Amino acid sequence: MTASSSQRPAPQQPAPQGATPPEAPAPRTLPVRELALFGGLALVVLAVFATMGPAYSTRMLVEASCYAILALGLTIQWGYAGQFNAGIMGFVALGGFSATFFSIPVNPAFWASDLPGRLGWVLLAMVVVTAIVFGISRLDRIGLPKLLRTILAIAAGLIGYLVVISWLRSVTGDIESQVEFIGGLGLPVWLGWIVGGVLAGGVGYVIGHICLGLRSDYLVIATLGIAEIIKAFLKNSDWLTRGTATISPLPWPVPDPGEVGFLTARALYLSVTVVMIAVIFFLLHRAYHAPWGRMIRAIRDNEVSAAAMGKSINRRRQEIFVFGCILMGVGGAVLTSFNGLFDPQGYLPLNHTFLVLVMVILGGPGNNLGTLFGAVLVYVIWIMSGPLALALMHAVTALGDSWFDWQPGNLDSRALQARVFVIGLLILLVLRFAPRGLIPEKVAHHD
Amino acid sequence: MNELIYFFNYVVVAGSVTGCIYAIGAVGVTLIYSILRFAHFAHADMMTLGTLAVLLLTLAFPHAGDPLGLPTAIVMLPVAMALTSLVAVGIDRAFYQPLRSHGVKPIVMVIASLGVTLMLQGLIRLFAGTGSQNLYVDARKEIFRIDVPGVTRPIILTEPQIILFVITIVAVVGLHLFLTRARLGKAMRAMSDNPDLARASGINTRLIITLTWIIAGSLATIAGTLLSLDVAFKPDLSFFLLLPIFAAAIVGGVGHPYGAIAGGFLVGFAETLAVFNWSVLLRPVRDSLPTWLELPNNLALVGTEYKIVVPFFILVAVLIWRPTGIFKGKVI
Structure with a gap:
């Protein structure tokens, strides 16, 4: 274990303001690869600062740090435990919703009407129906035939569901027509971040409970599905989220740009996210080198022998999946608060799932430092590739026009699609040529 | 009787249409799984790609179907199937084959197929834009109204729906004959049972493996084209098709082509029944109901905007109670 503790990295990694890369505290062997890569990254960030101005670049760094939290969430799922989550977008949206709901001001019109009471009754009915159905499904314990129990349970569930849903529809319809939406709670935003993590973790727990005993392909399908469902729910529940009408502005935990100017406000926000990453990084680092982390890796690398050693495989998998989802929820909440706009349609599989995937597999799954590096690097490339793709597209069209008389419309949206292609190609190339990422996981060997 | 016809038009016909498309898609997924042992997530985008090929060919020769009396898109289908199969084999050679020879875990293949999904999506939208387009270029959909005696409402079928049913039956029977009679089909089944043996x-x-990709590409083209004939060509449909198709394949038992067909119809009908407004059927008996039982106007189980919940629910239910699927496939 001494070998691994000597190369503990400085926690606050994505160097703000393009400072010099943090020197590792005199390890026995100089980590040349890490230093070179982080030095290069710092140069890239400096170049962006020089060309795009500090306000823009600070915004980019804040967003990159939010993505770094998401990437750390995925790296513990995929890198530590080999579980692949394809529904990061859903957890991000859930965190974003929670941050929004807790932080925006209270809607007095809603609380003055009789609607909160009616909504409460519906929620109570939901709980009662669930309890009744659960009770019926246990009736075989007192001697009812199993088939009869199943039929009764399904019938009760169906009728109860129909009653509750039609009641809910009428209440939500009234909310939309009378007070537009239920508003927020007007509480501090960090409370929303925490609850966002808890919500995401809860959804992760249910999904994990269903899928983790089976092979990993099922988890991919299920997470992909739950992400689309969460998005559909947030998009269509106008009474809760205003749906496509979007909610803005969202409060910040630090003074917002109106008070202290863009640059200072963003720098303050950046300091908040960097502190969060530092804490998460420290905890993950300890967990990775703890017996618990070793057990997780043992399960990933050889499930059968881990089981033979008496480790509870499904329990551990469940834990790590839920931890990852919590991080994703928190990251999504921080990102949404920073954007200042809650738009359920703005959550896209490409931006919030596959971009994070590229960050992790390019940086180095299972290596926290590599994941941070991947997050910042990929985000910088991603942001800069927009204008680049547009310029390239214009050049191609000019050629196409002069050679084949080809004049496609809406260039801007098409240029953005070119980035989808590049992200896909990048995933395949990394899997093929650098399957362990740029900063691979260090496997400790003991003589 | 009017209500029954309404039920027929909006549930039986619509459910069969979705069921056919999910079934053809799920057969492709299941075949790839049984030969190559990974869940191929790019299948829905292969469907879109095949449809794009049909669309481009139709735009190039808008009147090729007129002498045969068929929509041009159907005449162009075999060409597009060949093109898509070629692309599918190419993708396998370029991206999956190297990973396979490295002996990576199946989950890495799944991630690679997600990468292929993004590449295809990017390419498709780069060339086709993001808007929806009609496959009937310079032509109109024919709509058949069949009057049932004694009822005011006719049974409505459209031309693409009839073509869809015919082609689905042909494809399923053809696949069945291939897998049971042809030498290569038998070899395929042998390989799915035990690759080493x-x-x-x-x-x-x-x-x-090449043959599997050819079949999968062709089936994907058929499913995508028939879906787009019935509604329209939408480049960003794939993420919504993915879940029902995989649910269908898993319900039927992965690696089990006939199960996939059954699963496709199950998921298709479940979706249609769940979004159907049941209070329409109860309208004739509404007046005779006791007064304390007041029916709401909307008795649909889920709203149309939550359609995607249905395949997910089916998937979860199968994973909990019968992970092998109803026809005892393999547990992936």
Whole structure:
């Protein structure tokens, strides 16, 4: 274990303001690869600062740090435990919703009407129906035939569901027509971040409970599905989220740009996210080198022998999946608060799932430092590739026009699609040529 | 009776249409799984790609179908199937084959297929834009109204729906004959049962893999084109098709083509029944109901905007109670 503790990295990694890369505290062997890569990254960030101005670049760094939290969430799922989550977008949206709901001001019109009471009754009915159905499904314990129990349970569930849903529809319809939406709670935003993590973790727990005993392909399908469902729910529940009408502005935990100017406000926000990453990084680092982390890796690398050693495989998998989802929820909440706009349609599989995937597999799954590096690097490339793709597209069209008389419309949206292609190609190339990422996981060997 | 016809038009016909499309898609997924042992997530985008090929060919020769009396898109279908199969084989050679020879875990293949999904999506939208387009270029959909005696409401069928049913039956029967009668089909089944034994008994596994991609590409083109004929070509449909198709394949038992067909219809009908407004059917008996039982106007189980919940729910239910699927496939 001494070998691994000597190369503990400085926690606050994505160097703000393009400072010099943090020197590792005199390890026995100089980590040349890490230093070179982080030095290069710092140069890239400096170049962006020089060309795009500090306000823009600070915004980019804040967003990159939010993505770094998401990437750390995925790296513990995929890198530590080999579980692949394809529904990061859903957890991000859930965190974003929670941050929004807790932080925006209270809607007095809603609380003055009789609607909160009616909504409460519906929620109570939901709980009662669930309890009744659960009770019926246990009736075989007192001697009812199993088939009869199943039929009764399904019938009760169906009728109860129909009653509750039609009641809910009428209440939500009234909310939309009378007070537009239920508003927020007007509480501090960090409370929303925490609850966002808890919500995401809860959804992760249910999904994990269903899928983790089976092979990993099922988890991919299920997470992909739950992400689309969460998005559909947030998009269509106008009474809760205003749906496509979007909610803005969202409060910040630090003074917002109106008070202290863009640059200072963003720098303050950046300091908040960097502190969060530092804490998460420290905890993950300890967990990775703890017996618990070793057990997780043992399960990933050889499930059968881990089981033979008496480790509870499904329990551990469940834990790590839920931890990852919590991080994703928190990251999504921080990102949404920073954007200042809650738009359920703005959550896209490409931006919030596959971009994070590229960050992790390019940086180095299972290596926290590599994941941070991947997050910042990929985000910088991603942001800069927009204008680049547009310029390239214009050049191609000019050629196409002069050679084949080809004049496609809406260039801007098409240029953005070119980035989808590049992200896909990048995933395949990394899997093929650098399957362990740029900063691979260090496997400790003991003589 | 009017209500029954309404039920027929909006549930039986619509459910069969979705069921056919999910079934053809799920057969492709299941075949790839049984030969190559990974869940191929790019299948929905292969459907879109095949449809794009049909669309481009139709735009190039808008009147090719007129002499045969068929929509041009159907006449162009075989060409597009060949093109898509070629692309599918190319993708396999370029991206999946190297990973396979490295002996990576199946989950890495799944991630690679997600990468292929993004590449295809990017390419498709780069060339086709993001808006929806009609496959009937310079032509109109024919709509058949069949009057039932004694009822005011006719049964409505459209031309693409009839073509869809015919082609689905042909494809399923053809696939069945291929898998049970042809030498290569039998070799395919042998390889799906036990790849090592198949290789040892002299079956050319490389050829079988190529063949699998050809079949999968062709089936994907058929499903995508028929879906787009019925509604319209939408480049960003794939993420919504993915879940029902995989649910269908898993419900039927992965690696089990006939199960996939049954699963496709199950998921298709479940979706249609769940979004159907049941209070329409109860309208005739509404007046005779006791007064304390007041029916709401909307008795649909889920709103149309939550359609995607249905395949997910089916998937979860199957995973909990019967992970092998109803026809006892393999547990992936």
